[in-house]
Amino acid sequence: MKPNQSALTKLILAGMALGALLLGGAHSALEATNTQRFCASCHERDASYKEYRASPHFSNRSGVRAGCPDCHVPRPLGAKLARKLVAAREVWAQVTGAIDTPEKFEARRMEMATREWDRMKASNSRECRSCHVFEAMSAETQKPSVFKKHVDAEAAGKTCIDCHKGVVHNLPKEYRDPDEE
Numbered sequence: 001m002k003p004n005q006s007a008l009t010k011l012i013l014a015g016m017a018l019g020a021l022l023l024g025g026a027h028s029a030l031e032a033t034n035t036q037r038f039c040a041s042c043h044e045r046d047a048s049y050k051e052y053r054a055s056p057h058f059s060n061r062s063g064v065r066a067g068c069p070d071c072h073v074p075r076p077l078g079a080k081l082a083r084k085l086v087a088a089r090e091v092w093a094q095v096t097g098a099i100d101t102p103e104k105f106e107a108r109r110m111e112m113a114t115r116e117w118d119r120m121k122a123s124n125s126r127e128c129r130s131c132h133v134f135e136a137m138s139a140e141t142q143k144p145s146v147f148k149k150h151v152d153a154e155a156a157g158k159t160c161i162d163c164h165k166g167v168v169h170n171l172p173k174e175y176r177d178p179d180e181e
């Protein structure tokens with residue numbers, strides 16, 4: 001009985017060690033692909049990075065910065081993994097040079113932005129809300145007209161991306177604000 005038991009124990013321990021190793025590997029891969037530097041390694045060649053560097057999310061009076069993954073990569077593990085799988089297409093698009101000139105980037109911007117809007121709409125702008133919450137907006141310091149907009153928006157079940165498109169990047173030239181039509 002005894003020798004068997006210890007073999008089983010060893011097997012379990014070995015299994016746990018292997019599991020930890022694999023999980024550790026997956027975890028560091030997730031971490032490594034979640035840095036601004038990783039995104040910039042491709043995107044500093046296109047407009048997205050330049051526009052970001054000129055936006056208040058890069059530099060502002062409070063010195064709090066949002067990086068690319070803060071807005072584009074979900075934090076909950078399931079959603080994060082799903083997004084990473086979809087993002088594998090970006091590697092392929094990079095290899096095939098889908099956006100490697102300003103002209104190609106602009107030609108694809110509407111399509112890319114629309115996919116991003118759909119994701120944000122579907123998640124109720126979850127990534128925006130990891131930093132901004134309606135409840136934390138101050139009635140004293142936010143302009144009254146804007147504060148009212150936000151209170152009404154919350155009540156009407158609207159989400160950030162409904163009103164704040166183009167908060168970092170230039171809007172696609174094909175985009176038309178529905179309120180202006």
Ligand code: HEC
Binds near residue numbers: 095098111
């Ligand atoms: C290997 C190069 C590469 C890396 C690294 C990379 N991207 Fe991309 N990304 C691309 C390419 C190429 C496209 C254009 C995809 C297309 O044409 O469909 C793209 C498209 C996008 C889009 C538009 C999404 C869509 O559905 O069309 C977003 C947003 C984006 N990238 C954000 C990021 C963020 C955030 C990171 C870092 C976590 C990142 N990218 C890392 C190459 C890359």
Ligand code: HEC
Binds near residue numbers: 056064125132164
């Ligand atoms: C990592 C935290 C973070 C995330 C995520 C984030 N923001 Fe911000 N946002 C900030 C900070 C910090 C400022 C600048 C505050 C200041 O001016 O001191 C800001 C400023 C703003 C402003 C006012 C300045 C401007 O550019 O008009 C708007 C609007 C805004 N954010 C909307 C959004 C939306 C929409 C999203 C999601 C797509 C988002 N934010 C995601 C932190 C964040």
Ligand code: HEC
Binds near residue numbers: 128141142149150153
């Ligand atoms: C019904 C439309 C609407 C919705 C929904 C909405 N906003 Fe706004 N927001 C505005 C308008 C209009 C302004 C003032 C003009 C501007 O800065 O774009 C504004 C301004 C802001 C500002 C700047 C405040 C200041 O004092 O400078 C921030 C930050 C902001 N919104 C964040 C958000 C976030 C985050 C969400 C989602 C939780 C959100 N908003 C949802 C309409 C909206």
Ligand code: HEC
Binds near residue numbers: 068166
């Ligand atoms: C504060 C949130 C925020 C940050 C930070 C941010 N983005 Fe975006 N990004 C958006 C939103 C929102 C869209 C959808 C289109 C729009 O409204 O401008 C978008 C769209 C894009 C697109 C599609 C093309 C386009 O112009 O619409 C790419 C590519 C992209 N982002 C890459 C990046 C990269 C790379 C970084 C970091 C250098 C970054 N983004 C930082 C919010 C953000």
